[in-house]
Amino acid sequence: MSELTGPGDDALGHAVPTTCPEAEMVSVRTSKHQVLWFKRLWAFASKRRFRLLTLSNLGFAQVMTIVLGVLSSSLWARGVPVETYGQYQVIMSLIAIVGAYCLPGLGESITISAAKRYDGNLTTILKLKLGAAYVGSLVLVGAGFFYRASQPELAAGIYLVALLFPLYQLNVVWSPWLIGRNELSRRAFLSVAGHVILIGALGTLILADRRALGELVVGVIGLQALFSLAIVVYILRHRMNRLTHNDTIKYGFHSSAAILLEGLVATDKVIINHRLSAADVAVYSVALVFFTQAKSVYSIFNQMITPRIYKADSVAEAWTYLKGKLGLLILFFTLIGLAGFATIPILVPLLFSERYAAAAPYGKWLWLGSSVTTPTMYLANILRSQKKVKFVYMLSLGHPVLQFVLFLGLVQYGVMGMVMAKILARIALAIFYTASFLYYFYFE
Secondary structure (H helix, E strand, O other), rough: OOOOOOOEEEOOOOOOOOOOHHHHHHHHHHHHHHHHHHHHHHHHHHHHHHHHHHHHHHHHHHHHHHHHHHHHHHHHHHHOOOOHHHHHHHHHHHHHHHHHOOOOOHHHHHHHHOOOOOOOHHHHHOOOOOHHHHHHHHHHHHHHHOOOOHHHHHHHHHHHHHHHHHHHHOOOHHHHHHHHHOOHHHHHHHHHHHHHHHHHHHHHHHHOOOOOOOHHHHHHHHHHHHHHHHHHHHHHHHOOOOOOHHHHHHHHHHHHOOOOOOOHHHHHHHHHHOOOOHHHHHHHHHHHHHHHHHHHHHHHHHHHHHHHHHHHOHHHHHHHHHHHHHHHHHHHHHHHHHHHHHHHHHHHHHOOOOOHOOOOHHHHHHHHHHHOOOOOHHHHHHHHOOHHHHHHHHHHHHHHHHHHHHHHHHHHHHHHHHHHHHHHHHHHHHHHHHHHHHHHHOOO
């Protein structure tokens, strides 16, 4: 070593750090920890970013669904004769009633199968769903036969729906599959696309002056059925394996039994058509547009709240998370309820024409009743998340029966009677949700 260089200098006389084995080891460990910490931080940020993007997409899709739903109803009201619109709504109610007995609980099996990668279950479930749907088609033919003398045009429309019903039932297959796969953004996109297709088909038929009930059934319901068929075929072709799990499929039968009476809730329009008229069904359907959208607003918040609720290990833990938000939710839904109560009488003639001005008072009361009772649904979700079986069975059996009895008892008072039946059932549900939550929170 030169006299001009020391242990901390290089050959040119520049200072360099003195090294030793221990220092090198510390440096390496520090570097590795920094890299590991950075990777974890990046993974966490990526998950957060993905979650925010997903919530953003879902929230946007839900808002689009609300807007497109109102636009669709406005198009029906303005472009189709009142009697025809009422008959179409009766057909949709019959589809809902019959569909409620076509093994709807298999949707749970589909979601579980998709989540756990039992892709082979999908073929078996499809066969079961289609088999039940073919039986449902025969029931619809019987319904058409019932109306053949009193409402021949309605009967013809029901016969056409009976032919399309098996394919139309596929719309309850692809959605739970995508949920199970956690492809929520894709599901949201397809849901919006389905609404756009419906509006496009309806608008085309109206512009072409093809407004007969049979033409509307084939053009709108038929196109939706083909849309669902295309999605299901795509899913079948992109399955990852052929694994099956019979217990998961059997669970769907148990779920179907638990919601066996849900079809009673959809009998309102059939009862109005039988006791009043198809025109009254149309007015009632317009009034329900706002009632239905309140559920969509609920879903926007539910998508953000549900994951944390379902992670909780007890009712008390879930309540700890929810209680700080419930007050704000109550305030929000009360405010939009009051705002809607004031503005719906103005919006109904603007959106649906003066022909449906009679729907305004019904719509504002339905909106208010739905809005102020909606926050209690979050309490019900806590009990569902904790698998309170007694609560679930009491709800799934009691509510449809109560709603059906109210329909039968209050239809004598016309459309307003049916509106009151809906509101009273919602109030009863809110009381049941609250009382059940308090019971499980304090006594179990």
